[in-house]
Amino acid sequence: MRxxxxxPLVAPMLALSACSSSIPPVEVTRFHLSQPFExxxxxxxxxxxGAAESLEFxxxxxxxxxxxxxxxxxxxxxxxxxxxxxxxxSRGSRTEMARRSPVSIGVGGGSFGRGGGIGIGxxxxxxxxxxxxxxxxxxxxxxxxxSDGKALWEGRAETAxxxxxxxxxxxxxxxxxxxALFQDFPGPSGQTITVP
Numbered sequence: 790m791r792x793x794x795x796x797p798l799v800a801p802m803l804a805l806s807a808c809s810s811s812i813p814p815v816e817v818t819r820f821h822l823s824q825p826f827e828x829x830x831x832x833x834x835x836x837x838x839g840a841a842e843s844l845e846f847x848x849x850x851x852x853x854x855x856x857x858x859x860x861x862x863x864x865x866x867x868x869x870x871x872x873x874x875x876x877x878x879s880r881g882s883r884t885e886m887a888r889r890s891p892v893s894i895g896v897g898g899g900s901f902g903r904g905g906g907i908g909i910g911x912x913x914x915x916x917x918x919x920x921x922x923x924x925x926x927x928x929x930x931x932x933x934x935x936s937d938g939k940a941l942w943e944g945r946a947e948t949a950x951x952x953x954x955x956x957x958x959x960x961x962x963x964x965x966x967x968x969a970l971f972q973d974f975p976g977p978s979g980q981t982i983t984v985p
Contacts, residue, residue: 812948812956815969815984819944819976826941828861829869836929839877848960849878849928852967860974871935876928878966880959883923883949922952926962928970946970946984 833850840846853876854864863869931943946966950956956965969984976982 812961812965813950815946815948815966816981817944817946817969817984818981819978821942821975821978823978827870829872830865830867831857831862831872831874832865833874833876836875836877845959849876849963852963853930856967856971860971873933873935875931878928880924880926883925923949924952924957925949926966928966930970942975944970
């Protein structure tokens with residue numbers, strides 16, 4: 790009886806795991822001061838002016854926590870330097886995303902997420918191809934010291950997939966974006982790389 794109850798739960802998880810490998814490559818850009826910093830307890834919050842807390846926001850929080858944990862970042866009640874990770878995400882058709890203002894990020898000041906910024910800027914290609922609508926998914930994260938708000942690291946990841954494909958689903962995109970963003974942390978500063 791138990792095995793019959795678990796089967797409906799396990800089958801979708803296996804399907805999701807199989808689909809995650811079919812998500813297109815992710816473009817990642819990161820900025821930091823090329824100085825190591827103490828990893829510690831991280832509280833994940835919405836970026837100022839960014840996406841508000843919602844069920845989708847929680848999906849991104851879970852994906853981000855999963856990607857950061859193996860690197861030595863702990864939950865809010867963990868030990869070490871108290872840090873804040875400001876999270877922002879967006880998802881929309883290629884046409885919608887192209888109409889939004891370009892985004893610049895750079896450690897050193899300015900706004901992050903939806904506006905301009907002071908420092909080194911970058912733009913992202915939208916990838917994709919083929920016929921039909923293309924969904925672009927973006928994730929932005931800024932890690933700051935909780936005590937004084939000093940930015941230590943920030944990055945942005947983006948991927949595009951056909952609206953009809955499993956890769957366009959928010960849950961799959963969230964995990965792929967978070968894992969790509971924190972791959973080889975802290976990553977090269979000021980360079981855009983493609984993560985398969």
